[in-house]
Amino acid sequence: MDRDTGPEQAPAGEAAPVRATRDLPVRSRPIIAGLAADPRLPVWIRRAVIAVVVAVVISIFGNWRWGLTAAAAVAIVDTIYQSRTMGLIPAAARVTSAQRKTRRRLFLLRPNGYLAVNARAIPGTDSVIDHLVVGPGGVFAVDSERWDRRLPIRTVAGNSAAGPVLYHGPFSQKDRLAHARWEAAQASRLLGADLGREIAVHPAMVIYGPMIPWAVANLRGVDVFAGRAVGKYFRGRSRAARSGRSTGRLSWEEASEIFTAAQRILPPA
Secondary structure, three states: OOOOOOOOOOOOOOOOOOOOOOOOOOOHHHHHHHHHHOOOHHHHHHHHHHHHHHHHHHHHHOOHHHHHHHHHHHHHHHHHHHHHHHHOOOHHHOOOHHHHHHHHHHHOOHHHOOEEEEEEEOOOOOOEEEEEEEEOOEEEEEEEEEOOOOOOEEEEOOOOOOOOEEEEOOEEOHHHHHHHHHHHHHHHHHHHHHHOOOOOEEEEEEEEOOOOOOOOEEEOOEEEEEHHHHHHHHHHHHHHHHHOOOOOOOOHHHHHHHHHHHHHHOOEO
16 A cells, blocks of 8 residues: 555664654655655646636636636635545545556556456455456565655565565564565455465565665565566566466466456455
8 A cells, every 4th residue: 555654663673774864855856756646636736727717717707806716716615525525535545646557557467467456445454455466477465655765765684584674764664564465365365265275365565756776575475676667577477487486377267267256355445
């Protein structure tokens, strides 16, 4: 899911991250990129266009003061309406810019045999699987994340056998990785119960924003990679399955059966 990272204590027994400074240098390019990625931008543009049209029309038939007053009234009414309607949608169920980008990339993989159900709720919980992807390389529960590009992505070696921890700047993402594994396990359980056989679901996390200093890293059982590498990742999983380097290979019939079951048992968020 697409979330903002916040302060978090370093896990016990692991290297303490460097404390973040309060005032980060802000450049115009990150600000512009952040605004362009904001899912509320289309609403703002539509509101501004409507207000301008109302102001022009009223000014032509009346005067410019009436036009400005009418435009302000329209903007206020639209703001109140949008806040009430959007407030009814849980934050976890709203489609984020990261999810939209991943959806487009996954759609382009259909010729490669991959199908995806997007934004599906896990029954009995408040959690949503961003993308459940089924194809020749196996079944995947994919999390789409957009993080602050000004903070670097890195790993910190831990003392546990679980392996290194993902860090975004000074913030540990151990809980994010654990949640991604949990979502995959829930999808595996539900699919297995529906189809009457074990279905392995592999967790993956797609990150937009900061530069990812690797192609694909498996961190605590979760494949982590940049958004631009979505196509490359799944095509690579198909090659690994064909060569026998991966045990998750699915025939077209098996993939279709699992995809149909996923549509049936995971309700839209």
